[in-house]
Amino acid sequence: MNFTDIKQQSRQSWERFARPDAPRVLVGSATCGRAAGALDVLRAFREACAGDPALDDVHIHEVGCLGMCYAEPLVEIRGPGGGRVLYQGVRGDMVPDLVREHLVGGRPVFNHAVCMMEGPPVEDLPLFQELPMIRHQLRVVVRNCGIVDPTNIHHYIARGGYSGFARALGMDSDAVIEEIKASGLRGRGGAGFPTGLKWGFARKSAGKIKYVICNADEGDPGAFMDRSVLEGDPHAVLEGLLIAGYAIGATHGYVYCRAEYPLAIERLQKAIQQMREKRLLGRKILGSPFAFEITIKKGAGAFVCGEETSLMQSIEGKRGMPRSRPPFPAVSGLFGKPTNINNVETLAAVSAIMEKGGQWYAGIGTEKSKGTKTFSLAGKITRTGLIEVPMGISLRTIIEDIGGGVLDGKGFKAVQTGGPSGGCVPAKHLDLPVDYEHLAQVGSIMGSGGMIVIDDESCMVDVAKYFLGFTENESCGKCVPCRMGTQHLLRILTAITEGKGSVEDLESIRKIGETMKKASLCGLGQTAPNPALTTLDSFMDEYLAHIKDRKCPAGVCRALIRFRIDPKLCTGCMACAKACPVGAVSGKKKKPHRIDFDLCIRCGACRQACKFNAVIVE
Amino acid sequence: MQARKARKAINAVLKAHGQKRDNLIPILQDIQERMSCLSPEALHMVAEHLHLSENDVYGVATFYAQFRFHPPGRHRIKVCQGTACHVRGGGQVLEAIVRKIGIFPGETTEDGNFSLERVACFGSCALPPVVVVDDKVYGRMSARKIEKLIEGLE
Numbered sequence: 079m080n081f082t083d084i085k086q087q088s089r090q091s092w093e094r095f096a097r098p099d100a101p102r103v104l105v106g107s108a109t110c111g112r113a114a115g116a117l118d119v120l121r122a123f124r125e126a127c128a129g130d131p132a133l134d135d136v137h138i139h140e141v142g143c144l145g146m147c148y149a150e151p152l153v154e155i156r157g158p159g160g161g162r163v164l165y166q167g168v169r170g171d172m173v174p175d176l177v178r179e180h181l182v183g184g185r186p187v188f189n190h191a192v193c194m195m196e197g198p199p200v201e202d203l204p205l206f207q208e209l210p211m212i213r214h215q216l217r218v219v220v221r222n223c224g225i226v227d228p229t230n231i232h233h234y235i236a237r238g239g240y241s242g243f244a245r246a247l248g249m250d251s252d253a254v255i256e257e258i259k260a261s262g263l264r265g266r267g268g269a270g271f272p273t274g275l276k277w278g279f280a281r282k283s284a285g286k287i288k289y290v291i292c293n294a295d296e297g298d299p300g301a302f303m304d305r306s307v308l309e310g311d312p313h314a315v316l317e318g319l320l321i322a323g324y325a326i327g328a329t330h331g332y333v334y335c336r337a338e339y340p341l342a343i344e345r346l347q348k349a350i351q352q353m354r355e356k357r358l359l360g361r362k363i364l365g366s367p368f369a370f371e372i373t374i375k376k377g378a379g380a381f382v383c384g385e386e387t388s389l390m391q392s393i394e395g396k397r398g399m400p401r402s403r404p405p406f407p408a409v410s411g412l413f414g415k416p417t418n419i420n421n422v423e424t425l426a427a428v429s430a431i432m433e434k435g436g437q438w439y440a441g442i443g444t445e446k447s448k449g450t451k452t453f454s455l456a457g458k459i460t461r462t463g464l465i466e467v468p469m470g471i472s473l474r475t476i477i478e479d480i481g482g483g484v485l486d487g488k489g490f491k492a493v494q495t496g497g498p499s500g501g502c503v504p505a506k507h508l509d510l511p512v513d514y515e516h517l518a519q520v521g522s523i524m525g526s527g528g529m530i531v532i533d534d535e536s537c538m539v540d541v542a543k544y545f546l547g548f549t550e551n552e553s554c555g556k557c558v559p560c561r562m563g564t565q566h567l568l569r570i571l572t573a574i575t576e577g578k579g580s581v582e583d584l585e586s587i588r589k590i591g592e593t594m595k596k597a598s599l600c601g602l603g604q605t606a607p608n609p610a611l612t613t614l615d616s617f618m619d620e621y622l623a624h625i626k627d628r629k630c631p632a633g634v635c636r637a638l639i640r641f642r643i644d645p646k647l648c649t650g651c652m653a654c655a656k657a658c659p660v661g662a663v664s665g666k667k668k669k670p671h672r673i674d675f676d677l678c679i680r681c682g683a684c685r686q687a688c689k690f691n692a693v694i695v696e
Numbered sequence: 697m698q699a700r701k702a703r704k705a706i707n708a709v710l711k712a713h714g715q716k717r718d719n720l721i722p723i724l725q726d727i728q729e730r731m732s733c734l735s736p737e738a739l740h741m742v743a744e745h746l747h748l749s750e751n752d753v754y755g756v757a758t759f760y761a762q763f764r765f766h767p768p769g770r771h772r773i774k775v776c777q778g779t780a781c782h783v784r785g786g787g788q789v790l791e792a793i794v795r796k797i798g799i800f801p802g803e804t805t806e807d808g809n810f811s812l813e814r815v816a817c818f819g820s821c822a823l824p825p826v827v828v829v830d831d832k833v834y835g836r837m838s839a840r841k842i843e844k845l846i847e848g849l850e
Contacts, residue, residue, distance in 0.1 A: 113820045113833035147822025300779030302819035337725070337762055338818060340831075378721055379761035381816065395720035395746075397759040454821055456780035462822035494779065528821075530779045544782050548816065554759075657840060659795055681788050683839050 081244045081364050084356055085235060092236030095227070098160040098197070101136045101181050103127075106152040106224055108143040108309040109341055110302070114150035115169065122173035123153075127181075136181060142310015144224035145464035146192075146211060152224075154195055159184040161197030164206065166190060211461050211480050216442065216468050218450045219303075219426040223310030223464075228345055231352040234313040240358065242432030246321050247366050254325040255281060258428065260436030262448030267293055267384075267421030268499065268525045269601070270447075270514040273428070276418060279408035280326040283416035288328040291412065291419040292319050293389060294335040294342070297381040298497030299548060301528035303452040304422035306464045308335070308342035311426070312349040316372065318425025320358065321432055323370045326418050331370065334389050336377040346374055381498075381552035385600045386411075386419045388554070399556045400600035421526065423452055443469030447513035457494070457530035458485045467512070474508040477531060489534040492616070496525025498545045498552075499605030501612030502538065521612045523605070537634035538617040539624055543571040545609035549602065560603025563594035567610055574621065575635040577628040584621060587614060633695030636680040640696045643684075645670035647692035654684035654693060699737075705730050706738050710745045720746055724757055733764040769804045769811035771849050773797075776826040778817030785838070786825035790814065792839035793827075796846050809850070 079087075094100075103123050107116040120140065127133040144152060149166035155176060156162045163186045165176065172190065179185050186200055193206045206212055217223075226233035234240070246254045259274030280288060292315060296304040307315060319331045335343050350372050353359045361369045375393050382388045383398040390412045392398040411417025420428075427449060431439045443449050447469040453476065456462045460482035467476060473493060477483065484490045492502040501522035503510065510516050514524050532541060550564035567590055570583050591607030598604045614621060623629050630638040643654070643663075650668040662678040665671030673684070673693075685693040709726045713719040720742070727738050734757055743750040757763045775790045794800060797810045804811040820826045823835025827842055834845065 109818070109833065110820045110822050110835075113823045113826060113835035150822070296819065297816065299777070299782075299817035300821050301817070302821050305819040338815065376722070376725060378725065378763065380759065392721065393718060395717040395756065397756055456821035456824070457783050462780075464822075497779070528779065530783065530821075532783060536783050541783070544779070552816075659792060659839060681791060681839070682785070683788060683792075686785065686788075686838065687840075 079357070081240070085241070088232035088235035091230065091232035095137070095139075095233060098156070099158070100156070101133075101158055102156045103136060103138045103181065104141045104154040104224075105138070106143055106150065107140040108306060109339070110143060110147045110306075111150045111152065112341075116151040118170045119151050119153060119168050119173065122170040123177070126173055126177045132182060133177070139227045140229075141226065142223040142228050143306045143464060145215075145220065145306070145466075146461070147463040148461045149192060152192075155180050155186075157181055157184040157186070159197075161186070161200055162195035163200070163203065164192045164195055166192045210482065211463065211465075214471065214475055214480055215466055216450050217466050218430050218439075218442075219307060219314070219423050219452050220310065220464065220466050221430065222314060223306060226311065228310050228312060229348050231313060231349065231356060234311065238433050239313055239429070240317055242429050242434075243317050243320050243324075243358075244364060246324055246432050247364060247368060251281065251325045251327060254321065254432070257436040258325070258431060261431045261439035262436075262443075263424065263427055263431060263439065264447065264514065265421060266423035266427065266451065266526065268496065268523060270524060273420065273424055276408065276420075277322065277325050279406070280328075280416050280418035283409050285416050287330075287415045288326055289412045289415055289417040290319055290322045290326060290328045290331045291389065291393075291417060292331065292333040292425055293384065293386070293419055293421045294333055294339075295377050295384045295389060296336060296339075296422070296526065297384045297552075298499075298526050298528050300454065300456055300494075300530045301497055301526050302454045303464060303527045305339050305342055306454075307422055307426050307452075308339065309345055312342075312345045313353075314426040314429050315422050316346070316349055316353060318420070318428035319372065320370060321428050322418055322420060322425065324368055326416075328418070329369055329371070331372045332375055332393055332412070333372060334375045334377060334383070334393060337379060343374060343376060350374070380554070381548075382554045382600070382602050385602060387600065389419070390417065397554070399554045400602075402599060423527070444511065444513050446515055451512070451524065451527060453527045453529045455481050455529050455531070458488065458533040458536065459483070459531040460485055469513045470511045472508070473503065473510050473512055476512065476529070477508070481531065484531060484533045490531070491534050491536065492532045492538065494530040494532060494541065494609070495528065496523040496605075496608070497528045498549050499523060499601065499608060500525045500528075501608045502532065502541065502616060503612075504616040521608070521615060523608070535632055535634070537575075537630050537632035538613040538620050539571060539575055539630075540632075540634045542610040542613045543568065543575055546571055546606070549606040553602065553606070557597075557599035557603060559594045559597040560599065560606060563590050563598070563603065564606055566590050567607060571610065574624045575630070576637040577624065577635075579621075579625040581622075581625055583625070584614060584618075587611070639680060640675060641673050641678055641680060641682070641684060642694050642696055643671050643673055644692045644694050647690050649690055649692075651689070653687040653689065657683040657687035659683060702731065702735070702737070703741070706741050710741065715746055717746060717748065720748070720753065720756055721760070724763060728763060733767045735765075766804065767808075769808055771810050771830055772813065773810060773846075774813045774815045774828040775801070776818045776820070776824070776828070777814050778821060778824075778826075780821035781817075781825040784824040788839050789825045789827060789837050789842050792842055793846065796843050810846075
């Protein structure tokens with residue numbers, strides 16, 4: 079079957095799926111949807127529709143993530159009227175109502191509806207593209223997530239998938255590399271190295287056997303962009319890998335995916351099997367002389383394996399420890415052969431670029447940072463989720479407009495970008511355009527795209543300690559600056575949070591940090607001090623409060639705080655007494671309560687439980 | 697009798713993989729999936745199969761956080777300690793579990809009912825704090841909710 083026939087077949091399959099008169103249910107069941115109960119909802123829909131002859135032709139599909147994770151589980155229903163309505167926060171017990179009213183009756187259930195995905199306007203429901211969270215976004219990498227059935231290759235092809243690869247096959251491989259160069263795409267794994275240039279190096283390396291690797295070892299805590307793409311649209315990534323393979327002249331590709339993402343691995347396996355069925359893998363792909371195979375490698379839980387040389391060691395069956403460069407992987411990489419390695423998001427962008435052209439992509443973004451970037455927006459923010467925005471958008475737009483501002487109306491303190499390798503951008507830089515250059519200017523990095531919002535109830539010393547605890551644990555121990563540096567930084571930061579720090583410690587943090595940046599072997603150690611250094615720059619007053627006044631202004635560091643109940647605000651509702659794990663709260667019903675300081679373990683459960691802000695931190 | 701059964705199962709895994717070194721991690725993963733942990737005997741057999749020293753095999757197995765050398769409890773509780781969970785109270789949830797079942801991360805209760813692990817990040821950062829019990833993901837946890845959940849399992 080040639081590609082025109084495959085496309086024809088795919089279009090028919092898509093038309094059946096998209097036919098406006100066919101009732102249909104789409105349940106967003108990526109990992110985050112599942113955590114919110116999507117599988118129960120899915121089961122409820124299947125049960126409600128089974129056995130009812132009137133609902134025989136209702137199609138129920140699992141789809142990926144639309145990015146509105148705060149509203150999960152999300153369900154899209156298309157009733158007999160044809161309009162597609164998106165519902166949020168769906169629970170199993172709401173399903174019979176949704177089925178009866180909307181799926182059978184054609185009347186959307188307005189109190190749970192968020193928006194219309196498509197179709198004639200219904201009352202005052204906004205369109206999906208007009209939602210405050212969606213309006214500023216530009217969906218390139220996540221173009222299909224939540225829209226297509228990720229287990230159906232036809233859907234992907236019908237929406238333009240693999241036509242970029244088919245186009246590449248008709249071009250000279252150098253021309254493909256030129257197209258990527260023209261797009262201005264830079265590596266989305268964090269470092270931001272121009273992708274086309276990287277491919278050019280691997281292309282020029284001599285050797286019959288070459289490899290391409292997709293780095294899906296998304297280890298940054300607080301980042302889930304790659305997981306969402308792999309779960310919601312695996313073919314977009316695999317097509318990118320195929321194009322990379324063709325461009326550099328590789329015959330074998332690896333996807334190195336972390337084992338903590340079982341659903342992503344399952345989706346990848348299924349997708350690869352479908353590629354084989356469509357002759358998009360194997361020999362003579364689409365009738366050309368190009369041959370290619372893809373193997374999935376499961377990671378085994380080591381953060382350092384996100385670093386390219388460690389990742390390759392891990393594929394080879396060794397301890398995942400980095401090695402010094404040069405030689406760079408483009409010259410001597412996996413099994414000593416020329417190797418090109420790209421991140422998930424980079425490859426998903428590659429497939430879009432080859433479909434729509436490098437010029438199109440270069441038209442998005444800023445002068446030096448082209449295209450779009452996905453971010454996982456989490457922490458103390460109203461609308462958590464996965465977003466994709468054009469480069470150069472301001473942090474303020476992301477946090478206030480897209481994310482809906484800080485959770486519960488609290489004050490914005492900082493946003494942490496780039497995970498354990500990144501830094502904290504304080505409120506004064508809110509109007510900073512988000513691109514590689516500007517984030518670097520303020521000491522942070524773009525990183526892979528984790529964005530954690532921090533409010534004034536979070537302690538910045540504690541945040542720095544948290545990240546150093548992570549990198550100290552994940553440091554592979556091969557080079558001294560990283561192994562010893564992370565240990566010392568963690569020890570110093572811990573002492574400060576316990577009120578045992580001194581002003582000299584701050585100078586030590588700077589000195590150790592600078593040494594680690596200059597002397598560590600790989601990116602892990604070179605960037606590990608960033609969380610401490612950037613918080614020290616922007617939040618010196620918090621460090622000094624811990625050291626000089628022995629106080630934690632945010633009320634987080636336990637050794638430095640005490641909880642007290644304000645008798646004027648306490649209503650005696652007993653919520654705190656019930657929440658207290660050690661029985662430190664006493665008091666009669668409807669009478670003000672009090673906390674026994676000797677028993678209190680300062681866990682903060684009472685403060686969380688209190689609806690009247692009566693629990694005060696001192 | 698049981699030892700013979702175990703050897704048979706391990707041999708079946710070894711047979712399904714080649715003898716090149718790059719099979720080492722997939723082999724260890726498959727054995728752990730079948731046997732729930734890596735026994736000294738299993739590692740010995742893997743070393744022989746791949747013509748590696750046992751030392752080398754231990755080196756790899758201990759490097760990666762995924763591999764266990766003791767059987768886990770009947771219920772496996774994994775607590776996410778990612779950034780989003782950390783700032784939304786993941787630490788308190790972990791403490792509540794420690795208080796409730798009386799073991800620290802990396803341990804198994806004496807009755808073999810529970811084991812506790814801390815995980816860097818599950819990537820479900822929109823629903824913090826997250827706890828995974830027996831591969832089911834629970835979002836938006838709190839100290840109280842996790843206590844109730846554990847009571848339901850006991």
